[in-house]
Amino acid sequence: MNNFAYTQATSTKEAATAKQADTHAAFISGGTSLIDLMKSNIEQHSLLVDVNKLALLGIENAATGLRIGALERMSDVGEHPLVVQNYPAISQSLLASASPQLRNMASMGGNLLQRTRCGYFRDVAFPCNKRVPGSGCPAQDGDNRNLAILGTSESCIATHASDLCVALVALEAKITLENAKGTTRTVPLADFYKLPGKTPHIENQLQPGEIITAITVPAAAHARKSHYLKVRDRASYAYALVSAAVGLDVQGGQIKSARVALGGVGTVPWRVPAVEKALVGKAPTEENFRAAAALAVRDASPREHNKFKVELAQRTIVRALLEVVA
Protein backbone atom coordinates (compact mmCIF):
# COMPACT_ATOMS: atom_id res chain seq x y z
CA MET A 1 0.00 0.00 0.00
CA ASN A 2 1.22 3.54 -0.56
CA ASN A 3 2.42 5.39 2.51
CA PHE A 4 -0.77 7.28 3.33
CA ALA A 5 -1.29 9.73 6.18
CA TYR A 6 -3.90 9.03 8.83
CA THR A 7 -6.21 11.09 10.98
CA GLN A 8 -9.00 10.19 13.35
CA ALA A 9 -12.05 12.43 13.04
CA THR A 10 -14.01 13.25 16.17
CA SER A 11 -17.08 14.70 14.48
CA THR A 12 -19.01 14.15 11.28
CA LYS A 13 -18.24 17.71 10.23
CA GLU A 14 -14.53 17.25 10.80
CA ALA A 15 -14.56 14.02 8.80
CA ALA A 16 -16.49 15.49 5.89
CA THR A 17 -14.30 18.59 5.88
CA ALA A 18 -11.09 16.57 5.80
CA LYS A 19 -12.43 14.43 2.96
CA GLN A 20 -13.62 17.39 0.93
CA ALA A 21 -10.31 19.18 1.37
CA ASP A 22 -8.35 16.37 -0.23
CA THR A 23 -9.68 14.66 -3.36
CA HIS A 24 -7.42 11.70 -2.64
CA ALA A 25 -8.61 11.20 0.92
CA ALA A 26 -10.84 8.29 1.90
CA PHE A 27 -12.94 7.44 4.92
CA ILE A 28 -12.00 4.23 6.72
CA SER A 29 -14.42 2.42 9.01
CA GLY A 30 -13.96 -1.37 9.05
CA GLY A 31 -11.32 -1.26 6.34
CA THR A 32 -12.32 -4.63 4.90
CA SER A 33 -12.95 -3.21 1.44
CA LEU A 34 -10.55 -0.29 1.50
CA ILE A 35 -7.40 -2.03 2.71
CA ASP A 36 -8.03 -4.91 0.30
CA LEU A 37 -8.30 -2.43 -2.61
CA MET A 38 -5.20 -0.53 -1.53
CA LYS A 39 -3.15 -3.71 -1.16
CA SER A 40 -4.04 -4.59 -4.74
CA ASN A 41 -3.07 -1.08 -5.83
CA ILE A 42 -6.55 -0.52 -7.24
CA GLU A 43 -6.97 2.55 -5.05
CA GLN A 44 -4.32 4.89 -3.67
CA HIS A 45 -5.08 7.52 -1.05
CA SER A 46 -3.05 10.35 0.38
CA LEU A 47 -5.01 10.38 3.62
CA LEU A 48 -7.28 7.98 5.50
CA VAL A 49 -9.88 9.65 7.69
CA ASP A 50 -10.84 7.22 10.45
CA VAL A 51 -14.55 7.71 11.14
CA ASN A 52 -14.98 5.09 13.86
CA LYS A 53 -15.31 7.67 16.64
CA LEU A 54 -18.32 9.31 15.01
CA ALA A 55 -21.66 8.91 16.75
CA LEU A 56 -23.28 7.02 13.88
CA LEU A 57 -24.57 4.04 15.84
CA GLY A 58 -27.94 2.59 16.75
CA ILE A 59 -30.21 -0.21 15.56
CA GLU A 60 -33.66 0.92 16.55
CA ASN A 61 -37.27 1.42 15.67
CA ALA A 62 -37.71 4.90 14.23
CA ALA A 63 -40.87 6.76 13.27
CA THR A 64 -41.86 4.66 10.29
CA GLY A 65 -39.51 1.74 10.50
CA LEU A 66 -35.95 0.70 11.18
CA ARG A 67 -33.02 3.05 11.60
CA ILE A 68 -29.44 1.74 11.48
CA GLY A 69 -26.42 3.94 12.14
CA ALA A 70 -23.89 3.69 9.30
CA LEU A 71 -21.14 2.59 11.69
CA GLU A 72 -22.97 -0.44 13.02
CA ARG A 73 -21.11 -3.66 12.20
CA MET A 74 -22.61 -6.20 9.80
CA SER A 75 -22.45 -8.92 12.46
CA ASP A 76 -24.38 -6.90 15.04
CA VAL A 77 -27.10 -5.84 12.61
CA GLY A 78 -27.40 -9.34 11.16
CA GLU A 79 -28.26 -10.88 14.51
CA HIS A 80 -30.19 -7.99 16.08
CA PRO A 81 -33.64 -9.20 17.17
CA LEU A 82 -35.39 -6.19 15.57
CA VAL A 83 -33.83 -7.02 12.21
CA VAL A 84 -34.22 -10.78 12.46
CA GLN A 85 -37.90 -10.54 13.35
CA ASN A 86 -39.10 -7.63 11.24
CA TYR A 87 -36.71 -7.52 8.26
CA PRO A 88 -35.45 -11.10 7.92
CA ALA A 89 -34.20 -10.55 4.35
CA ILE A 90 -31.78 -7.93 5.69
CA SER A 91 -30.55 -10.23 8.45
CA GLN A 92 -30.14 -13.14 6.04
CA SER A 93 -28.35 -11.04 3.44
CA LEU A 94 -25.86 -9.90 6.07
CA LEU A 95 -25.23 -13.37 7.50
CA ALA A 96 -24.76 -14.75 3.97
CA SER A 97 -22.02 -12.22 3.33
CA ALA A 98 -18.27 -12.64 3.75
CA SER A 99 -17.07 -14.43 6.89
CA PRO A 100 -17.68 -13.98 10.62
CA GLN A 101 -14.34 -12.20 10.99
CA LEU A 102 -15.10 -9.76 8.17
CA ARG A 103 -18.65 -9.18 9.44
CA ASN A 104 -17.24 -8.23 12.84
CA MET A 105 -15.06 -5.58 11.22
CA ALA A 106 -17.21 -4.25 8.40
CA SER A 107 -19.60 -1.31 8.80
CA MET A 108 -23.01 -0.99 7.19
CA GLY A 109 -22.05 2.23 5.42
CA GLY A 110 -18.88 0.66 4.11
CA ASN A 111 -20.78 -2.32 2.75
CA LEU A 112 -22.88 0.02 0.63
CA LEU A 113 -19.73 1.40 -0.97
CA GLN A 114 -17.94 -1.86 -1.68
CA ARG A 115 -16.65 -2.29 -5.19
CA THR A 116 -17.10 -4.95 -7.79
CA ARG A 117 -15.32 -8.31 -7.72
CA CYS A 118 -14.84 -8.32 -11.51
CA GLY A 119 -11.51 -10.02 -12.11
CA TYR A 120 -10.37 -7.38 -14.57
CA PHE A 121 -11.18 -4.51 -12.21
CA ARG A 122 -9.34 -6.32 -9.43
CA ASP A 123 -6.15 -6.91 -11.40
CA VAL A 124 -4.26 -3.75 -12.34
CA ALA A 125 -2.46 -5.65 -15.11
CA PHE A 126 -5.68 -5.47 -17.14
CA PRO A 127 -7.35 -2.53 -18.84
CA CYS A 128 -10.57 -1.52 -17.10
CA ASN A 129 -12.88 1.37 -17.85
CA LYS A 130 -13.98 1.53 -14.24
CA ARG A 131 -10.47 1.71 -12.88
CA VAL A 132 -8.86 3.65 -15.74
CA PRO A 133 -11.57 5.45 -17.75
CA GLY A 134 -11.28 4.81 -21.47
CA SER A 135 -8.82 1.96 -21.22
CA GLY A 136 -11.28 -0.69 -22.38
CA CYS A 137 -13.34 -3.58 -21.00
CA PRO A 138 -11.77 -7.02 -21.51
CA ALA A 139 -14.70 -8.60 -19.68
CA GLN A 140 -17.11 -8.15 -22.60
CA ASP A 141 -15.50 -11.01 -24.54
CA GLY A 142 -13.46 -12.45 -21.71
CA ASP A 143 -14.04 -14.33 -18.48
CA ASN A 144 -17.50 -13.02 -17.64
CA ARG A 145 -19.04 -15.94 -15.79
CA ASN A 146 -19.67 -13.96 -12.61
CA LEU A 147 -20.51 -10.68 -14.33
CA ALA A 148 -23.78 -8.89 -14.99
CA ILE A 149 -26.64 -9.59 -17.40
CA LEU A 150 -28.71 -6.53 -16.45
CA GLY A 151 -27.84 -2.85 -16.49
CA THR A 152 -24.76 -3.50 -18.61
CA SER A 153 -23.18 -1.28 -21.25
CA GLU A 154 -20.44 -1.59 -23.84
CA SER A 155 -18.14 0.06 -21.33
CA CYS A 156 -18.76 -2.18 -18.33
CA ILE A 157 -20.53 -5.35 -17.23
CA ALA A 158 -19.25 -5.51 -13.65
CA THR A 159 -21.67 -6.95 -11.10
CA HIS A 160 -22.58 -5.08 -7.94
CA ALA A 161 -21.29 -7.32 -5.17
CA SER A 162 -23.27 -6.46 -2.05
CA ASP A 163 -25.88 -8.86 -0.65
CA LEU A 164 -27.11 -6.28 1.84
CA CYS A 165 -27.91 -3.78 -0.91
CA VAL A 166 -30.20 -6.27 -2.66
CA ALA A 167 -32.29 -6.67 0.48
CA LEU A 168 -32.24 -2.94 1.20
CA VAL A 169 -33.29 -2.03 -2.33
CA ALA A 170 -36.08 -4.61 -2.28
CA LEU A 171 -37.39 -3.13 0.97
CA GLU A 172 -37.06 0.47 -0.28
CA ALA A 173 -34.38 1.58 2.13
CA LYS A 174 -33.13 5.14 2.21
CA ILE A 175 -29.74 6.47 3.23
CA THR A 176 -28.94 9.75 4.94
CA LEU A 177 -25.89 11.69 3.81
CA GLU A 178 -24.15 14.60 5.51
CA ASN A 179 -21.65 17.02 3.99
CA ALA A 180 -18.95 19.33 5.34
CA LYS A 181 -21.48 22.15 5.81
CA GLY A 182 -23.56 19.89 8.04
CA THR A 183 -26.33 19.70 5.43
CA THR A 184 -28.10 16.37 5.36
CA ARG A 185 -30.11 14.76 2.60
CA THR A 186 -31.97 11.47 2.33
CA VAL A 187 -31.88 9.40 -0.84
CA PRO A 188 -33.61 6.13 -1.75
CA LEU A 189 -30.80 3.59 -1.97
CA ALA A 190 -32.11 2.46 -5.35
CA ASP A 191 -31.44 5.97 -6.70
CA PHE A 192 -28.01 6.24 -5.10
CA TYR A 193 -26.24 3.91 -7.52
CA LYS A 194 -25.48 4.82 -11.12
CA LEU A 195 -25.59 2.47 -14.08
CA PRO A 196 -22.19 2.22 -15.75
CA GLY A 197 -23.32 3.67 -19.08
CA LYS A 198 -20.31 5.45 -20.57
CA THR A 199 -18.93 6.40 -17.13
CA PRO A 200 -18.42 3.18 -15.15
CA HIS A 201 -15.91 4.94 -12.90
CA ILE A 202 -18.81 6.91 -11.38
CA GLU A 203 -20.66 4.38 -9.22
CA ASN A 204 -22.92 6.52 -7.04
CA GLN A 205 -24.06 10.06 -6.41
CA LEU A 206 -21.82 10.82 -3.42
CA GLN A 207 -20.90 14.50 -3.48
CA PRO A 208 -17.46 15.74 -2.33
CA GLY A 209 -17.02 15.26 1.40
CA GLU A 210 -20.33 13.46 1.89
CA ILE A 211 -20.54 10.67 4.44
CA ILE A 212 -23.32 8.11 4.87
CA THR A 213 -24.72 8.52 8.38
CA ALA A 214 -27.72 6.20 8.54
CA ILE A 215 -29.88 3.66 6.75
CA THR A 216 -33.66 3.64 7.23
CA VAL A 217 -36.09 0.96 6.13
CA PRO A 218 -39.88 1.39 6.14
CA ALA A 219 -41.79 -1.09 8.23
CA ALA A 220 -44.20 -3.21 6.19
CA ALA A 221 -45.91 -6.56 6.11
CA HIS A 222 -43.79 -7.53 3.10
CA ALA A 223 -40.70 -6.63 5.14
CA ARG A 224 -41.77 -8.90 7.99
CA LYS A 225 -42.36 -11.77 5.56
CA SER A 226 -39.16 -11.41 3.59
CA HIS A 227 -36.37 -13.74 2.60
CA TYR A 228 -32.91 -13.62 1.05
CA LEU A 229 -31.71 -16.53 -1.05
CA LYS A 230 -28.11 -16.67 -2.24
CA VAL A 231 -27.05 -19.14 -4.92
CA ARG A 232 -23.32 -19.67 -5.25
CA ASP A 233 -20.70 -22.19 -6.29
CA ARG A 234 -19.89 -23.00 -2.67
CA ALA A 235 -22.12 -23.61 0.34
CA SER A 236 -20.61 -20.58 2.09
CA TYR A 237 -18.09 -17.80 1.85
CA ALA A 238 -18.46 -16.95 -1.82
CA TYR A 239 -20.09 -14.18 -3.81
CA ALA A 240 -23.50 -14.79 -5.38
CA LEU A 241 -23.96 -16.19 -8.84
CA VAL A 242 -27.54 -15.06 -8.43
CA SER A 243 -29.40 -13.93 -5.32
CA ALA A 244 -32.91 -12.73 -4.62
CA ALA A 245 -34.47 -10.67 -1.86
CA VAL A 246 -38.23 -11.08 -1.75
CA GLY A 247 -41.08 -9.95 0.47
CA LEU A 248 -44.76 -10.82 0.30
CA ASP A 249 -47.86 -9.60 2.04
CA VAL A 250 -50.44 -12.36 1.57
CA GLN A 251 -53.97 -11.92 2.83
CA GLY A 252 -56.93 -14.19 2.20
CA GLY A 253 -54.92 -16.33 -0.18
CA GLN A 254 -54.01 -13.33 -2.34
CA ILE A 255 -50.79 -11.37 -2.68
CA LYS A 256 -51.48 -7.82 -1.56
CA SER A 257 -47.98 -6.49 -2.10
CA ALA A 258 -44.69 -7.91 -3.29
CA ARG A 259 -41.07 -6.82 -3.29
CA VAL A 260 -38.42 -8.50 -5.39
CA ALA A 261 -34.80 -7.60 -6.10
CA LEU A 262 -31.94 -9.53 -7.67
CA GLY A 263 -28.26 -9.72 -6.84
CA GLY A 264 -25.36 -11.22 -8.74
CA VAL A 265 -26.88 -10.22 -12.07
CA GLY A 266 -27.00 -6.42 -12.12
CA THR A 267 -24.42 -3.70 -12.40
CA VAL A 268 -26.41 -2.15 -9.55
CA PRO A 269 -28.77 -3.82 -7.02
CA TRP A 270 -31.65 -4.80 -9.30
CA ARG A 271 -35.21 -4.31 -8.17
CA VAL A 272 -37.74 -5.87 -10.56
CA PRO A 273 -41.03 -3.90 -10.38
CA ALA A 274 -42.44 -5.87 -13.33
CA VAL A 275 -42.25 -9.06 -11.28
CA GLU A 276 -43.81 -7.33 -8.29
CA LYS A 277 -46.74 -6.04 -10.35
CA ALA A 278 -47.32 -9.46 -11.86
CA LEU A 279 -47.55 -11.00 -8.39
CA VAL A 280 -50.06 -8.56 -6.89
CA GLY A 281 -53.60 -9.91 -6.85
CA LYS A 282 -52.45 -13.46 -7.56
CA ALA A 283 -52.45 -16.51 -5.36
CA PRO A 284 -49.01 -17.39 -4.00
CA THR A 285 -48.55 -20.52 -6.12
CA GLU A 286 -45.45 -21.83 -7.84
CA GLU A 287 -47.13 -21.41 -11.22
CA ASN A 288 -47.80 -17.75 -10.57
CA PHE A 289 -44.29 -17.26 -9.23
CA ARG A 290 -42.80 -18.76 -12.39
CA ALA A 291 -44.89 -16.58 -14.66
CA ALA A 292 -43.91 -13.45 -12.77
CA ALA A 293 -40.22 -14.37 -12.51
CA ALA A 294 -39.94 -14.64 -16.29
CA LEU A 295 -40.47 -10.88 -16.47
CA ALA A 296 -37.27 -10.26 -14.50
CA VAL A 297 -34.95 -11.18 -17.35
CA ARG A 298 -36.82 -9.78 -20.35
CA ASP A 299 -34.10 -7.18 -20.96
CA ALA A 300 -31.21 -9.41 -19.96
CA SER A 301 -28.07 -9.04 -21.98
CA PRO A 302 -25.92 -12.07 -21.18
CA ARG A 303 -22.40 -12.62 -22.38
CA GLU A 304 -20.72 -15.84 -23.46
CA HIS A 305 -20.09 -17.36 -20.03
CA ASN A 306 -23.02 -16.08 -17.98
CA LYS A 307 -25.99 -17.16 -20.11
CA PHE A 308 -26.94 -19.59 -17.34
CA LYS A 309 -27.86 -16.62 -15.14
CA VAL A 310 -30.91 -15.87 -17.28
CA GLU A 311 -32.56 -19.13 -16.22
CA LEU A 312 -30.97 -19.23 -12.77
CA ALA A 313 -32.28 -15.75 -11.91
CA GLN A 314 -35.84 -16.86 -12.60
CA ARG A 315 -35.50 -20.06 -10.59
CA THR A 316 -33.90 -18.17 -7.72
CA ILE A 317 -36.83 -15.77 -7.55
CA VAL A 318 -39.30 -18.67 -7.59
CA ARG A 319 -37.43 -20.57 -4.89
CA ALA A 320 -37.13 -17.48 -2.71
CA LEU A 321 -40.86 -16.79 -3.02
CA LEU A 322 -41.67 -20.40 -2.16
CA GLU A 323 -39.48 -20.17 0.91
CA VAL A 324 -41.09 -16.95 2.09
CA VAL A 325 -44.58 -18.43 1.97
CA ALA A 326 -43.58 -21.81 3.38
Add this chain to the structure above:
Amino acid sequence: MSLPNDQLPDAAGNPPAGGPSRRSFLKQSGGILGFALVPPIAGQAEAIADKMAPASPIISGATNMSLNINGQVKNLRLEPRTTLLDALREYLDLTGTKKGCDHGQCGACTVHVDGRRVNACLTLAIMAQGKQITTIEGLAKGEELHPMQEAFLKHDGFQCGYCTPGQIMSGVACVKEGHAKTDDQCREWMSGNICRCGAYPNILAAVREVAGKQG
Protein backbone atom coordinates in the same frame (compact mmCIF):
# COMPACT_ATOMS: atom_id res chain seq x y z
CA MET B 1 -8.42 23.96 1.65
CA SER B 2 -6.12 21.54 -0.12
CA LEU B 3 -2.44 21.21 0.52
CA PRO B 4 0.12 21.92 -2.22
CA ASN B 5 1.80 18.98 -3.89
CA ASP B 6 4.94 19.20 -1.76
CA GLN B 7 2.80 18.41 1.29
CA LEU B 8 1.33 15.25 -0.22
CA PRO B 9 2.97 11.85 -0.50
CA ASP B 10 4.92 11.51 -3.75
CA ALA B 11 3.96 9.13 -6.56
CA ALA B 12 5.69 6.23 -4.78
CA GLY B 13 3.75 6.95 -1.63
CA ASN B 14 6.64 8.36 0.42
CA PRO B 15 5.70 11.04 2.96
CA PRO B 16 6.50 14.68 2.18
CA ALA B 17 10.15 15.48 2.82
CA GLY B 18 10.75 17.38 6.04
CA GLY B 19 7.30 16.60 7.44
CA PRO B 20 4.49 19.15 7.67
CA SER B 21 5.80 22.64 6.98
CA ARG B 22 5.04 25.89 8.79
CA ARG B 23 2.94 26.76 5.74
CA SER B 24 0.73 23.69 5.99
CA PHE B 25 0.39 24.04 9.76
CA LEU B 26 -0.72 27.64 9.44
CA LYS B 27 -3.08 26.74 6.62
CA GLN B 28 -4.73 24.16 8.83
CA SER B 29 -4.88 26.32 11.92
CA GLY B 30 -5.55 29.61 10.14
CA GLY B 31 -9.28 29.23 10.49
CA ILE B 32 -8.95 28.75 14.24
CA LEU B 33 -6.71 31.79 14.74
CA GLY B 34 -9.04 33.91 12.65
CA PHE B 35 -12.04 33.15 14.78
CA ALA B 36 -10.13 33.63 18.01
CA LEU B 37 -10.20 37.35 17.27
CA VAL B 38 -14.01 37.52 16.96
CA PRO B 39 -15.93 38.05 20.22
CA PRO B 40 -18.40 35.19 20.64
CA ILE B 41 -22.07 36.12 20.27
CA ALA B 42 -24.72 34.14 22.14
CA GLY B 43 -26.13 31.45 19.86
CA GLN B 44 -23.04 31.51 17.69
CA ALA B 45 -20.89 30.29 20.58
CA GLU B 46 -21.40 26.68 19.66
CA ALA B 47 -20.52 27.20 16.02
CA ILE B 48 -17.40 29.08 17.01
CA ALA B 49 -16.44 26.46 19.62
CA ASP B 50 -16.69 23.93 16.85
CA LYS B 51 -14.26 25.94 14.75
CA MET B 52 -12.03 26.61 17.78
CA ALA B 53 -11.65 22.86 18.45
CA PRO B 54 -8.19 21.80 17.32
CA ALA B 55 -8.17 19.72 14.16
CA SER B 56 -7.21 16.13 14.88
CA PRO B 57 -3.54 15.50 14.18
CA ILE B 58 -2.64 14.14 10.77
CA ILE B 59 -0.10 11.39 11.21
CA SER B 60 2.31 10.99 8.36
CA GLY B 61 5.23 8.57 8.32
CA ALA B 62 6.50 6.42 11.17
CA THR B 63 4.86 7.28 14.46
CA ASN B 64 4.91 5.97 18.02
CA MET B 65 2.01 3.74 18.91
CA SER B 66 1.01 1.42 21.74
CA LEU B 67 -0.66 -1.92 21.27
CA ASN B 68 -2.11 -4.08 24.04
CA ILE B 69 -1.25 -7.64 23.05
CA ASN B 70 -2.17 -10.57 25.31
CA GLY B 71 -2.37 -8.25 28.27
CA GLN B 72 1.01 -6.59 27.65
CA VAL B 73 1.56 -3.08 26.36
CA LYS B 74 3.95 -3.00 23.43
CA ASN B 75 5.40 0.27 22.19
CA LEU B 76 6.22 0.42 18.51
CA ARG B 77 7.18 2.94 15.90
CA LEU B 78 5.17 2.15 12.75
CA GLU B 79 3.81 3.79 9.62
CA PRO B 80 0.03 4.17 9.42
CA ARG B 81 -0.04 1.59 6.61
CA THR B 82 1.40 -1.21 8.76
CA THR B 83 -1.24 -3.85 9.34
CA LEU B 84 -1.79 -5.45 12.73
CA LEU B 85 -0.66 -8.72 11.14
CA ASP B 86 2.68 -7.26 10.08
CA ALA B 87 3.07 -5.50 13.43
CA LEU B 88 2.66 -8.84 15.20
CA ARG B 89 4.87 -10.89 12.90
CA GLU B 90 7.55 -8.46 11.77
CA TYR B 91 7.91 -6.10 14.72
CA LEU B 92 6.86 -8.13 17.77
CA ASP B 93 8.16 -11.57 16.83
CA LEU B 94 4.68 -12.98 17.49
CA THR B 95 4.69 -15.28 14.50
CA GLY B 96 1.90 -17.56 15.71
CA THR B 97 -0.57 -15.51 13.67
CA LYS B 98 -0.07 -16.51 10.05
CA LYS B 99 -0.18 -14.61 6.77
CA GLY B 100 -2.11 -16.79 4.31
CA CYS B 101 -3.69 -14.55 1.69
CA ASP B 102 -3.17 -11.10 3.23
CA HIS B 103 -6.56 -10.06 1.80
CA GLY B 104 -9.08 -11.27 4.35
CA GLN B 105 -10.03 -14.39 2.40
CA CYS B 106 -8.44 -17.28 4.29
CA GLY B 107 -8.72 -16.53 8.03
CA ALA B 108 -5.18 -17.67 8.87
CA CYS B 109 -4.58 -14.27 10.47
CA THR B 110 -7.58 -14.46 12.82
CA VAL B 111 -7.02 -12.73 16.16
CA HIS B 112 -9.36 -11.35 18.81
CA VAL B 113 -9.81 -7.59 19.17
CA ASP B 114 -11.87 -6.68 22.23
CA GLY B 115 -13.02 -10.29 22.32
CA ARG B 116 -14.25 -10.41 18.70
CA ARG B 117 -12.62 -12.40 15.96
CA VAL B 118 -11.20 -10.33 13.11
CA ASN B 119 -8.66 -10.64 10.30
CA ALA B 120 -5.41 -8.95 11.34
CA CYS B 121 -4.33 -8.55 7.71
CA LEU B 122 -7.05 -5.99 7.06
CA THR B 123 -6.63 -4.20 10.40
CA LEU B 124 -4.31 -1.20 10.56
CA ALA B 125 -2.09 -1.35 13.66
CA ILE B 126 -2.68 2.36 14.27
CA MET B 127 -6.40 1.68 14.50
CA ALA B 128 -5.94 -1.21 16.95
CA GLN B 129 -4.58 1.07 19.66
CA GLY B 130 -6.57 1.20 22.88
CA LYS B 131 -8.05 -2.25 22.25
CA GLN B 132 -7.40 -5.64 23.84
CA ILE B 133 -5.72 -7.83 21.28
CA THR B 134 -5.43 -11.58 21.84
CA THR B 135 -3.30 -13.77 19.62
CA ILE B 136 -2.75 -17.55 19.60
CA GLU B 137 0.23 -16.96 21.88
CA GLY B 138 -2.14 -15.53 24.47
CA LEU B 139 -4.49 -18.50 24.83
CA ALA B 140 -2.45 -20.82 27.01
CA LYS B 141 -1.88 -19.95 30.66
CA GLY B 142 1.80 -20.75 30.98
CA GLU B 143 2.05 -24.51 30.46
CA GLU B 144 -1.69 -25.01 30.69
CA LEU B 145 -3.21 -25.23 27.23
CA HIS B 146 -6.53 -23.63 26.39
CA PRO B 147 -9.36 -26.19 26.09
CA MET B 148 -9.56 -25.48 22.36
CA GLN B 149 -5.87 -26.27 21.96
CA GLU B 150 -6.39 -29.51 23.92
CA ALA B 151 -9.32 -30.39 21.69
CA PHE B 152 -7.31 -29.79 18.49
CA LEU B 153 -4.64 -32.16 19.78
CA LYS B 154 -7.17 -34.76 20.86
CA HIS B 155 -9.05 -34.71 17.55
CA ASP B 156 -5.96 -34.34 15.34
CA GLY B 157 -7.36 -31.06 14.05
CA PHE B 158 -4.38 -30.15 11.83
CA GLN B 159 -1.86 -31.53 9.34
CA CYS B 160 0.61 -28.88 8.20
CA GLY B 161 -0.55 -26.57 10.97
CA TYR B 162 -0.50 -23.35 8.97
CA CYS B 163 -4.22 -22.55 9.22
CA THR B 164 -4.35 -23.89 12.76
CA PRO B 165 -3.74 -20.79 14.88
CA GLY B 166 -6.45 -19.01 12.91
CA GLN B 167 -8.77 -22.01 13.24
CA ILE B 168 -8.24 -22.15 16.99
CA MET B 169 -8.76 -18.39 17.46
CA SER B 170 -11.84 -18.54 15.27
CA GLY B 171 -13.12 -21.66 17.05
CA VAL B 172 -12.77 -20.08 20.50
CA ALA B 173 -14.80 -17.09 19.36
CA CYS B 174 -17.30 -19.26 17.50
CA VAL B 175 -18.10 -21.18 20.67
CA LYS B 176 -18.31 -18.01 22.75
CA GLU B 177 -20.70 -16.50 20.19
CA GLY B 178 -22.98 -19.53 20.57
CA HIS B 179 -22.47 -20.47 16.93
CA ALA B 180 -21.26 -24.05 17.41
CA LYS B 181 -24.42 -25.68 18.71
CA THR B 182 -24.83 -28.08 15.78
CA ASP B 183 -22.47 -29.50 13.17
CA ASP B 184 -24.12 -27.53 10.35
CA GLN B 185 -24.12 -24.30 12.30
CA CYS B 186 -20.48 -24.78 13.26
CA ARG B 187 -19.46 -25.47 9.65
CA GLU B 188 -21.17 -22.29 8.52
CA TRP B 189 -19.69 -20.15 11.28
CA MET B 190 -16.20 -21.54 10.80
CA SER B 191 -16.35 -21.01 7.03
CA GLY B 192 -14.09 -17.95 7.26
CA ASN B 193 -11.14 -20.25 7.97
CA ILE B 194 -9.95 -22.42 5.11
CA CYS B 195 -7.68 -25.46 5.30
CA ARG B 196 -5.80 -26.68 2.24
CA CYS B 197 -4.96 -29.95 3.98
CA GLY B 198 -8.64 -30.67 4.43
CA ALA B 199 -8.59 -31.21 8.19
CA TYR B 200 -12.15 -29.90 8.39
CA PRO B 201 -13.86 -32.98 9.91
CA ASN B 202 -11.38 -32.99 12.76
CA ILE B 203 -11.49 -29.21 13.21
CA LEU B 204 -15.26 -29.50 13.42
CA ALA B 205 -15.01 -32.28 16.01
CA ALA B 206 -12.63 -30.22 18.14
CA VAL B 207 -14.74 -27.08 18.08
CA ARG B 208 -17.94 -29.00 18.71
CA GLU B 209 -16.41 -30.82 21.68
CA VAL B 210 -15.46 -27.54 23.31
CA ALA B 211 -18.91 -26.15 22.55
CA GLY B 212 -20.47 -29.19 24.18
CA LYS B 213 -18.43 -28.70 27.31
CA GLN B 214 -18.87 -24.94 27.50
CA GLY B 215 -22.47 -24.72 26.26
